[in-house]
Amino acid sequence: MKEIILIKNGELALKGLNRSNFENTLIKNIKCRLSGLGETEIKKSQSTIYIEPESEDYDFEEALKRVGQIFGIAAFSRACVCEKSMKDILSRSVEYLSTVAENIKTFKVEAKRADKRFPLTSPEICSQTGAALLKSYPHLTVDVHNPDCVVYVEIRDFAAYIRAGQLKGAGGLPVGTAGKASVLISGGIDSPVAAWTMAKRGLKLNAIHFASPPYTSPRAELKVRSLLKKVAAYSGTISLAVVPFTEIQDEIGRKCPEDYFTLIMRRMMMRISERIARASGSLALITGESLGQVASQTLPALVTTDSVVAMPVLRPLIGMDKEEIISLSRRIDTFETSVLPYEDCCTVFTPRHPKTRPTLDSCANAEKELDIDTLIENAVNKTEYSYID
Numbered sequence: 229m230k231e232i233i234l235i236k237n238g239e240l241a242l243k244g245l246n247r248s249n250f251e252n253t254l255i256k257n258i259k260c261r262l263s264g265l266g267e268t269e270i271k272k273s274q275s276t277i278y279i280e281p282e283s284e285d286y287d288f289e290e291a292l293k294r295v296g297q298i299f300g301i302a303a304f305s306r307a308c309v310c311e312k313s314m315k316d317i318l319s320r321s322v323e324y325l326s327t328v329a330e331n332i333k334t335f336k337v338e339a340k341r342a343d344k345r346f347p348l349t350s351p352e353i354c355s356q357t358g359a360a361l362l363k364s365y366p367h368l369t370v371d372v373h374n375p376d377c378v379v380y381v382e383i384r385d386f387a388a389y390i391r392a393g394q395l396k397g398a399g400g401l402p403v404g405t406a407g408k409a410s411v412l413i414s415g416g417i418d419s420p421v422a423a424w425t426m427a428k429r430g431l432k433l434n435a436i437h438f439a440s441p442p443y444t445s446p447r448a449e450l451k452v453r454s455l456l457k458k459v460a461a462y463s464g465t466i467s468l469a470v471v472p473f474t475e476i477q478d479e480i481g482r483k484c485p486e487d488y489f490t491l492i493m494r495r496m497m498m499r500i501s502e503r504i505a506r507a508s509g510s511l512a513l514i515t516g517e518s519l520g521q522v523a524s525q526t527l528p529a530l531v532t533t534d535s536v537v538a539m540p541v542l543r544p545l546i547g548m549d550k551e552e553i554i555s556l557s558r559r560i561d562t563f564e565t566s567v568l569p570y571e572d573c574c575t576v577f578t579p580r581h582p583k584t585r586p587t588l589d590s591c592a593n594a595e596k597e598l599d600i601d602t603l604i605e606n607a608v609n610k611t612e613y614s615y616i617d
């Protein structure tokens with residue numbers, strides 16, 4: 229019995245975007261994300277995307293799992309392919325629904341005849357299929373108002389398809405349709421969630437991580453890589469820039485007042501990130517900041533970090549409580565990795581009394597001894613790039 233995955237136009241989050249651009253990007257993303265699972269044909273017809281495994285050993289369950297993580301799909305279905313004859317439709321629907329039938333008490337059949345040459349009408353297809361299911365599974369009854377399962381029979385141009393219910397997709401917009409942005413990623417709970425949230429709205433992600441060896445260990449960088457891998461299961465490939473930050477932190481430690489350490493570190497991160505982001509074609513930065521969560525995330529503090537860059541800073545978690553962020557991080561499976569106890573460069577240099585009401589002038593004054601341009605130049609030149617997928 230041949231099974232395929234169906235994604236219908238009504239199940240795409242079209243949202244007024246240019247429809248064919250949207251669909252073509254989605255199909256490209258699907259092809260990328262299913263590569264490596266075996267031979268498969270992916271085609272579009274009559275506002276439906278068909279994903280048809282072609283090799284015997286195709287990992288269908290893994291394909292379903294991956295399709296469930298592709299942004300731009302609100303819902304999708306697994307379906308059984310049959311010949312366009314009632315005989316085949318009836319025997320296949322009984323066979324295909326054997327497992328489903330064990331777990332339900334009521335059902336109804338809905339039929340759609342996109343191929344009008346098929347000799348039976350939709351009500352006739354419904355009643356014959358319903359009768360065959362009732363005969364084979366005597367514990368079932370038909371409930372047209374509130375069935376445990378809706379069985380769909382569709383006569384389409386290539387073949388007939390039977391499916392039971394549908395699966396929830398990841399929603400959002402296809403990655404790439406909203407352009408590109410660079411996420412500042414630490415090993416914490418928040419930034420991977422911020423990355424995922426913006427990829428969901430169609431942004432292709434680049435990631436930037438600041439590492440401060442020997443204050444931070446190679447394991448901290450590995451942690452960031454495994455977090456990005458989890459995000460990439462949804463967003464597709466992410467390019468990662470690892471920026472050496474030790475020299476800058478040492479300079480800040482030597483030349484700036486302690487209560488400004490975190491703020492100046494954050495300002496340096498933003499400046500460097502903007503340089504790297506522009507070079508990679510990103511139009512915005514993304515951070516995992518949430519208003520008031522820590523001293524460097526008060527509104528005056530955010531004003532001072534925003535002021536050093538000339539590109540928008542997207543902060544999708546700004547209005548979320550930690551509990552809400554944690555629940556999202558569990559959902560996307562980054563939480564367990566995020567809470568592994570490896571140090572971040574921000575935690576290494578935490579001041580005892582961080583400034584919570586800085587002003588632009590007081591920040592500029594606190595960092596006046598730094599040779600900012602040279603520090604940025606050195607860090608950008610020593611940045612290392614790789615890909616995560």
Ligand code: ATP
Pocket residue numbers: 411412413414415416417418419420436437438439497514515516517521522524572573574
């Ligand atoms: P997170 O859980 O994302 O680490 P946080 O609550 O610990 O966030 P901060 O450490 O103040 O908050 O960092 C705020 C934001 O700055 C992070 O969400 C992230 O976007 C960025 N950031 C912090 N440290 C780094 C780093 N080492 N490299 C890149 N970006 C960082």
Ligand code: MG
Pocket residue numbers: 414415416572574
């Ligand atoms: Mg952090």
